[in-house]
Ligand code: SF4
């Protein structure tokens with residue numbers, strides 16, 4: 001009998017209680033210092049059930065029920081391995097992210113491509129490729145037989161290719177209906193072309209939500225996300241949000257740079273004052289990671305746009321694409337980001353909790369990213385790098401695809417690098433795209449443990465507040 005490897009204790013200031021969260025079972029509890037000490041002794045094997053007092057045995061029984069105490073660590077490690085494997089093989093959901101185009105109408109200053117010129121043919125999906133992609137998706141639906149299908153449109157700016165969006169949404173909705181599969185459509189967009197007409201057209205096919213990027217308050221946003229002609233985009237995007245909020249779920253993302261905290265607080269104040277504020281589904285900012293001198297050529301290690309609920313939006317993007325993309329799963333966090341997350345909650349917006357961040361969709365066998373030319377990638381972060389392509393919708397079988405697919409299949413960074421870290425069940429070793437860029441290996445861990453620690457600390461404060469505000473139980 002041992003204390004779980006995945007317990008994270010947080011002593012609460014000003015009282016004698018300790019918040020404990022188990023990242024594997026997701027159990028959370030406020031315990032007395034005595035019980036926290038008992039868990040510590042169990043971890044060190046200083047006490048057994050037999051040597052425990054009657055009071056301690058009672059506590060042990062209760063804590064075991066929630067997974068805070070386990071039989072053996074070997075068994076627990078095996079359970080976590082089995083959990084991560086079952087996640088990989090999970091067939092409940094089929095997820096496909098389609099990059100309708102790599103073109104973009106913005107000229108974001110952090111976009112590595114820089115010239116923002118016209119992209120070559122093949123970087124905009126044709127209707128024919130869209131139709132073939134749907135045939136491929138239908139085969140996957142028949143093979144995987146999921147309960148739900150999540151289709152995410154991404155780019156570049158996906159709404160620059162509306163004919164493909166409409167055609168695929170309509171055909172996918174029909175395919176799902178015929179198979180009795182629930183369908184959800186997400187769009188990750190810069191928001192400029194998001195009109196009520198687009199939303200109305202997609203709602204009957206299962207539009208679930210749109211995610212729009214605002215990089216701080218107007219002045220900063222206009223500077224960092226201008227049109228290719230240099231004009232600001234903030235006002236038009238806000239107007240578009242106002243026009244569609246209430247029709248569908250709208251999430252706001254933002255690319256946060258060091259020192260931009262004030263502008264983001266100003267943005268939060270602004271959003272809170274808008275009539276559409278109650279309709280915002282989520283607000284979550286991510287740091288921009290500038291390209292390091294050591295970063296492989298063509299890598300765009302930005303982060304910021306996706307939908308955490310779908311695993312990854314995705315961000316860190318390898319390739320010479322003209323548009324920066326961002327991932328919502330991997331959080332490159334520093335103290336400013338943690339403070340911003342807390343400010344977002346304090347403004348009344350739902351945001352990421354900093355704990356339930358992964359493992360990301362790279363670890364899911366039934367999550368695919370499809371480029372505009374029909375090439376398949378393991379996750380959106382690797383899209384565009386031909387060396388990382390794992391296949392295509394035509395079923396082409398070649399050594400390069402096979403090698404890349406085999407490489408992705410064996411990614412288990414947490415096994416090689418993370419030991420008994422308490423966050424393995426919710427992290428899985430972090431973003432492989434970031435690891436590939438920063439450390440030269442997608443098999444390395446990309447560790448942002450401080451982010452998880454800050455997330456659990458925030459849970460602890462919220463839990464303690466809730467407990468303090470409970471009405472006294474009747475005598
Ligand atoms: S990457 Fe870091 S936080 Fe994640 S499981 Fe590994 S050691 Fe823990």
Ligand code: SF4
Pocket residue numbers: 311312313314315316327328329330360361362379380381382430431432433434
């Ligand atoms: S590897 Fe990184 S970019 Fe890819 S899905 Fe995971 S968190 Fe997102």
